[in-house]
Amino acid sequence: MYSLTIRREAEADIPAIRELTSRAFVGKPYSKQREAQIVESLRDADALTLSFIVVKGPDVAGHVGAAPVEISDGTPNWYFVGPISVAPEHQGEGVGSLLMERALAELRELGAGGAVALGDPNYYGRFGLANVPDLVYPEYDPQYFMALPLADDAVPTGEVRFPLGFRA
Template sequence: MDRFTIRRETEADISVIREVTGKAFTGLSLRGYSEQAIVEALRDADALTLSLIAVDGPFVVGHVAASPVTISDGTQGWVSLGPVSVEPKFQGRGIGSALVSRALDQLRESGVGGVVALGEPEFYRKFGFTQGEELVHPGFPAENFFARPIRDSRMPTGEVSYHPAFRQAAKNA
């Protein structure tokens, strides 16, 4: 079994996070822009609520980011989780799951009301994320959009807008 640790990113990790994220999403894109561009735009905008890496020995093998979202019903304190990236040769070893679990724990401790995510249904459901008609992200398939209250007792209602850095990443793609 692999032994890896999870810690907050440092400035020295930025270039390798870009590399790991690029490799993890090779051939995939979110509406025409790259996940590494999203992370960089969020970092440049000082909009990373959380940025954790998984380290196996001297190697960064995974990364997860979180950033603020806006919800049309006025609910405050929610964030987006993602992208979640794992170096391809390390995928299937529980690193992505460990990153998400740690991120959710740290977000709970920081007082975040809830989390939204875009991704694979099987992956996000195992962390208590659900789909619902009451909270949507227009322009993306409903079957890939998930939400999970953390400290809030209810699910917000309305449309979710991601941080403007997502749009900036699209312009720079």
């Protein structure tokens, strides 16, 4: 039985990240199958603030990224956390939790005011992310948009804009 190791991405991990991200989202109702491209676009735009992988034995089992967002009321230091992807054969092994907990801890370390995420509310809710009425991502189904303040309890008001290269 292999244990899980988490570390920052290295250049050699990029093909495995692309491959597992593509496979993880097949058939998900909140996905347009663009996540692998989103990760690459963020990286190319130098906007991938965090990029962690979990390694299990010979496999890259999971990946999470984070990137800065702009909020229309001018609130600084908020981040998008995601996409988070676990290879189908490694789901349910704790990989996703390890990635989310590390990403949120690192964002706190960076002094982030908060995090937003797009995806399954049942999953992100486990980590405190929740739908918020006054912070919106207009191009997206609101039930799949969530936020979590990290510095205090304040949630900004307005629209979230994603970095260059991001189209969910």
